[in-house]
Amino acid sequence: MTKHVVVIGGGVTGAAIAYDLAQRGARVTLLERGSIGSGTSGRTHGLLHSGCRYVADVDVARECYLENVTLRKIAPFLFEKNGGLFVAIDESDLKYKDFFLKKCEEAGIPVKELDRNEALRLEPNLNPGLKAAVLVPDGTFDPLKVMLSFLASAKLHGADIRPFSEVVGFRIESGAIKAVRVLDKTSEREYELEADYVVNATGAWANKVARLAGLSVPVKPSPGVMVALNARIGHRVFNRLNKPGDGDIIIHQRGTSVIGTTSWVVEDPD
Numbered sequence: 001m002t003k004h005v006v007v008i009g010g011g012v013t014g015a016a017i018a019y020d021l022a023q024r025g026a027r028v029t030l031l032e033r034g035s036i037g038s039g040t041s042g043r044t045h046g047l048l049h050s051g052c053r054y055v056a057d058v059d060v061a062r063e064c065y066l067e068n069v070t071l072r073k074i075a076p077f078l079f080e081k082n083g084g085l086f087v088a089i090d091e092s093d094l095k096y097k098d099f100f101l102k103k104c105e106e107a108g109i110p111v112k113e114l115d116r117n118e119a120l121r122l123e124p125n126l127n128p129g130l131k132a133a134v135l136v137p138d139g140t141f142d143p144l145k146v147m148l149s150f151l152a153s154a155k156l157h158g159a160d161i162r163p164f165s166e167v168v169g170f171r172i173e174s175g176a177i178k179a180v181r182v183l184d185k186t187s188e189r190e191y192e193l194e195a196d197y198v199v200n201a202t203g204a205w206a207n208k209v210a211r212l213a214g215l216s217v218p219v220k221p222s223p224g225v226m227v228a229l230n231a232r233i234g235h236r237v238f239n240r241l242n243k244p245g246d247g248d249i250i251i252h253q254r255g256t257s258v259i260g261t262t263s264w265v266v267e268d269p270d
């Protein structure tokens with residue numbers, strides 16, 4: 001564990017990898033081209049998914065739920081353990097309910113069906129015309145707090161965190177990366193950083209960075225739009241009880257409620 005690992009990307013993936021490696025004793029340098037979380041992670045909805053949104057793929061749903069449980073265990077202070085509701089408004093939602101409940105059971109996600117009155121008692125601001133609801137183990141989080149906590153712990157274990165440091169190339173010898181070329185954006189100076197291992201944790205930019213090493217990683221970057229209200233209209237996460245679609249979730253976190261998200265595919269994440 002004396003190896004030097006360069007982690008590229010200061011989003012939630014890079015932050016968690018840096019934390020994990022530093023805790024195991026590796027020498028870690030994390031490079032982020034902007035500020036921490038300036039990519040996708042600082043702009044997420046902030047929903048700690050229960051896995052229920054992904055029940056069409058039981059393996060993905062199960063994995064998501066297990067990650068949810070792990071995160072709550074290792075960092076209980078980072079999440080609002082408020083739970084969530086999947087709410088049926090129309091007949092199509094009601095038809096989806098049986099499939100949804102069966103798949104949640106297969107994935108091992110603990111859920112509880114509620115009738116209209118129970119749901120409204122828990123969340124008086126729900127649509128009074130709702131037909132049914134299912135209580136699920138969702139949660140909400142402040143993305144910056146999550147990343148900064150992982151990075152603070154990584155730093156405590158010796159990791160070197162370098163924001164405003166963009167990877168602009170690699171030195172490759174005998175088919176292996178020997179060093180990373182870094183542009184320090186605060187001084188406009190370029191320098192080389194030798195590395196035993198390099199982790200590409202650049203999310204939507206993973207292909208752009210891989211191309212610098214002559215590799216290809218298929219990525220379909222998909223942005224989205226959310227609407228944040230300057231008021232909190234509920235306690236639990238509100239999800240539409242149907243196949244995932246646009247604008248079908250409202251999360252409540254601290255003093256806000258956020259409606260989201262849309263999603264479409266773009267060529268270039270920038």
Ligand SMILES: Cc1cc2nc3c(=O)[nH]c(=O)nc-3n(C[C@H](O)[C@H](O)[C@H](O)COP(=O)(O)OP(=O)(O)OC[C@H]3O[C@@H](n4cnc5c(N)ncnc54)[C@H](O)[C@@H]3O)c2cc1C
Binds near residue numbers: 012014038165168202
């Ligand atoms: C609108 C929207 C809402 C979402 N809501 C949720 C949600 O509620 N819950 C949830 O779990 N997930 C949500 N997601 C998904 C989640 O945000 C992503 O899966 C997650 O943020 C990806 O993290 P990451 O660290 O892999 O990528 P990123 O956070 O994008 O991090 C990659 C980093 O790499 C950096 N980088 C790129 N190129 C270079 C380079 N050359 N040198 C150095 N650094 C570089 C970027 O600046 C960036 O900060 C949402 C996604 C979107 C788009």
